[in-house]
Amino acid sequence: MTTLAVKINIPKANNLNVTEDTLTVELDDGRTISVPLAWYPRLQEASVGERNNWRLIGGGQGMHWRDIDEDISVQGIISGTPSGESQNSFKRWLESRQAC
Structure with a gap:
């Protein structure tokens, strides 16, 4: 039995835009990918x-928002993976913001 291994090249991010309801990432292969901001609750709650x-970050492999301690990878966006943060973690984060 033979196994076929496919190497997938993940493009890098060149730029991005965050609106009230969408995260849009421009990739170096010419694509632009948009995902719902609801996938990333910290971004959704951010000012x-x-x-x-x-x-x-990582030469365009991902994006980082220092103010809200959020990192999102291009690979995650392309694969359609929303934030993996637990509800408890997000709740603690929200409470810490309200305490400030």
């Missing part, structure tokens, strides 16, 4: 200023 304070 406009916090959403706009991002940087590319």
Whole structure:
């Protein structure tokens, strides 16, 4: 029996935009991918200023939002994987924001 191994090249992010309901990522292979902001509760709860304070990490393999401690990978977006943060963790994060 033979097994076929397929190497998948994950493109890098060049730029992104976060709106009230969508995260849109421009990739270096020419694609633009949009996903619902509801996939990332911390981004959804963030202020406009916090959403706009991002940087590319890993040479474009992902994005990081320092103000809300959120990291999202290009691979996760392409594969359709929403945030894996537990409800308890998100609840603690929300409570810590309200305490400030």
